[in-house]
Amino acid sequence: MQSDVIIVGGGSAGCVLAARLSEKPGRRVVLIDAGHSGGGMFARMPAGSYKLLNNPRADWMYGTEPDPSAAGRSFTWPAGRLLGGGSAINGLVYTRGARYDYDDWAANGCPGWSFDEIEPYFRRAEHFVGEQPGGLDVLGTNGPQRLSQFPEPLPVTQAFVEACWQAGLPRKPSYCDGDPEGAFHTIGTIADGERWSTARSYLEPAMDRPNLKVMSDSAVERVLMEDGSAVGVVIRRGGETTELLAPHIVLSAGTLMSPTILMRSGIGPAEHLSSLGIPVLADLPGVGSNLQEHNGSGLRRYVSAQTYNSAIRPIRLAGHFANYLFNRRGPLTSISVHAMAWAKSRPDVPSPDLIYSFLPISFGEGVYPGTPHKRHGVTFALNVAKPSSRGEIRLRDADPHSRPLIDHRLLSVEDLDLLVTGLDKLRHILGRPALAPMLQESIDPEFEQARGDELKTMLRAATGTGYHPVGTCRMGSDSGAVVDPSLRVHGLRGLYVADASIMPRITSGNTNGPTIAIAEKAADLIDATLA
Ligand SMILES: Cc1cc2nc3c(=O)[nH]c(=O)nc-3n(C[C@H](O)[C@H](O)[C@H](O)COP(=O)(O)OP(=O)(O)OC[C@H]3O[C@@H](n4cnc5c(N)ncnc54)[C@H](O)[C@@H]3O)c2cc1C
Known part of the structure; x- marks a missing residue:
């Protein structure tokens, strides 16, 4: 064809x-x-x-x-x-x-x-x-990609946004104008x-x-x-x-x-391709390198306010399902992250390098994302906005059906330091009067109390990804x-x-x-x- x-x-x-x-x-x-x-x-x-x-x-x-x-x-x-x-x-x-x-x-x-x-x-x-x-x-x-803001924010979400303002983050109506430093309710690829x-x-x-x-x-x-x-x-x-x-x-x-497709086609780092017996058509050493991810951590707290922990209990789920089916409303129409804050780790960095995502739900153990806690809880996720860590994608072997080898090297020393700074700032936000009265005990008390090297060790053992891999065909x-x-x-x-x-x-x-x-x-x- x-x-x-x-x-x-x-x-x-x-x-x-x-x-x-x-x-x-x-x-x-x-x-x-x-x-x-x-x-x-x-x-x-x-x-x-x-x-x-x-x-x-x-x-x-x-x-x-x-x-x-x-x-x-x-x-x-x-x-x-x-x-x-x-x-x-x-x-x-x-x-x-x-x-x-x-x-x-x-x-x-x-x-x-x-x-x-x-x-x-x-x-x-x-x-x-x-x-x-x-x-x-x-x-x-006028474009094809529908976007909207979630119409039913919970009071605890507003409290998070106000606590960020009280912590000194700018009040900005929109985070899409190129200058996103501030705290906001999130826009989603959702409509109706x-x-x-x-x-x-x-x-x-x-x-x-x-x-x-x-x-x-x-x-x-x-x-x-x-x-x-x-x-x-x-x-x-x-x-x-x-x-x-x-x-x-x-x-x-x-x-x-x-x-992966480029390398299977003979386009990539010559030495790597030759080692697998793949004829080299173009020696492009950059193929597969420069892998970047928004490494991240965060804190979780039980709260006295309403969250989605109760919404997805089986007894309530049927009602929410009906609300989704007939009205396209309610928690099942919700975006994952209800609010965000973009902050600078130091005043002299050129752009926000810490991103906080607020989820009005908390999950426990189990297959991703885990089972929601029975009590009301919230999650404050933290991601390094411009990580310095770099990983790479390589071919596992010459078999075109094999999955690629992902060597992500998630956490550089600099990124670890940024996560520590970001968690310090997050604790400060949690102490602001708009939010503090709603917060109850930590879901991860040992992690929340850890500092210094102990915290860094815990971060290496717990840091996750932001689901945002980029950069391998730079x-x-x-x-x-x-x-x-x-x-x-x-x-x-x-x-x-x-x-x-x-x-x-x-x-x-x-x-x-x-x-x-x-x-x-x-x-x-x-x-x-x-x-
Ligand atoms: C769980 C998750 C949550 C995320 N959350 C958000 C979020 O809330 N907001 C946000 O902005 N971003 C989010 N992202 C990231 C965002 O979705 C990605 O950055 C974006 O989709 C990448 O687009 P892409 O076109 O590069 O790749 P993809 O969208 O992944 O498209 C690649 C396509 O190629 C196809 N494909 C793969 N191999 C082959 C092959 N050999 N032959 C033919 N087809 C092939 C795949 O099936 C796929 O359809 C999330 C990602 C994930 C996975």
């Missing part, structure tokens, strides 16, 4: 690209995704993500190598296995990141990617439903009580186009190259292997799989970069990468919104070369 462009991976980025690139009726576009279409009721219900995570039908559940920086632990990294990818199973929090994130990219070999240059692509993507925070006009209102993945917002409206073919349950093994030009892909579908041909191939298989102009600022793989023709993996440095907040904006810009860049 011959087409004009093949997009590999129909996740947050791939769905955007498929929709945008197929706007020209004469262009034949194929979108290939290894995951499933659909996803059922839980893929539409915002709280349904708790049913999708750790469910092998909806979540790839990648295993990582034991991490010496995290007390030798191995992790399971979730990744969306439905059309929409991460946007189909994620926590629904919408952020754009900070002006600094993009200006830093532009200043370091990525001309065209400053905040002012990518902001129009955010706007082009966004469709904010309702009145914007503070009555401002910060977000777009339902999840809006990119499969729903971008792909569904484009599905009827005769020039767009969508193939799910089809895994791309590798890219076919001839004399330095991409000419097609090898896919595996239902146990059979076939070739699809096109002169333009866009990899949007995400931070874990885009570099954009840049230097010899270690994988793609150039037009997202073309360096030194090759017709091959592009457009997804979260191209971020040279991780954006400060949650990464779905920035990935969508990257894909919007990629669509213009690739459109110009397809002509």
Whole structure:
């Protein structure tokens, strides 16, 4: 089968690209995704993500190598296995990141990617439903990606936001204007009580186009190259292997799989590929390195106020389910994180480097996310916004069916120090008068009381990820970069990468919104070369 462009991976980025690139009726576009279409009721219900995570039908559940920086632990990294990818199973929090994130990219070999240059692509993507925070006009209102604010905030959420203000964080109506320092109620990829993945917002409206073919349950093994030009892909579908041909191939298989597909195709660090017996077509040492994650920790407290701990008890769940079904209201339409605070560890850092996420629920032990505590509890998550830790993705072996080897090296010494500072600041916020009267005893008293080296040891044993891996096909102009600022793989023709993996440095907040904006810009860049 011959087409004009093949997009590999129909996740947050791939769905955007498929929709945008197929706007020209004469262009034949194929979108290939290894995951499933659909996803059922839980893929539409915002709280349904708790049913999708750790469910092998909806979540790839990648295993990582034991991490010496995290007390030798191995992790399971979730990744969306439905059309929409991460946007189909994620926590629904919408952020754009900070002006600094993009200006830093532009200043370091990525001309065209400053905040002012990518902001129009955010706007082009966004469709904010309702009145914007503070009555401002910060977000777009005509794009495909529905966004809204959760209409039913709990008093304890407001108390958290006010406590942050009392601790000195700025009162800012919107955190999407490039200057996110402050505390706010969260915006979500939710509208009318339902999840809006990119499969729903971008792909569904484009599905009827005769020039767009969508193939799910089809895994791309590798890219076919001839004399330095991409000419097609090898896919595996239902146990059979076939070739699809096109002169333009866009990899949007995400931070874990885009570099994996490149390496399987002979594009990557020559020494590594040769050691596995894979013929080297292009020695690009940066493929798979520069892996970044928002490492994180946090505190949990029991509270005297109402939280969602009671909402999801079986006796109440039936009522909330009916409220969701008939009204699209109530806790099952809720975003995971109800409020956030973006703070600076020191006044002289250029942009907030600590991000607090407030969840009006607390979970105990058990399969992720655990069983909710019987008492009302809240979770204050803390993530390092711009971690210095760097990991890498490598091939396990030459078998195209093997999962990649993920060596994430989560916690550098600097990141550990930032977590310690962030926890100090968090304890200060918890002591502010707006929130303190609602707080009861700690759910993790030993951890909350620990200081110094004892705390650092505990952090190494408990720190988790933010579910935001990026950076393994880094954009840049230097010899270690994988793609150039037009997202073309360096030194090759017709091959592009457009997804979260191209971020040279991780954006400060949650990464779905920035990935969508990257894909919007990629669509213009690739459109110009397809002509
Ligand atoms: C559990 C979880 C919670 C998160 N919470 C939030 C949040 O609240 N807010 C936020 O902003 N971000 C969140 N994120 C992060 C965000 O969703 C991701 O950054 C974003 O989805 C990355 O988009 P992507 O296009 O790079 O990759 P993905 O969306 O992962 O897309 C990759 C696609 O490629 C497909 N694929 C993989 N291998 C192949 C292959 N060989 N052949 C063909 N197709 C293939 C996959 O099936 C998938 O559909 C979360 C992520 C997870 C996993």
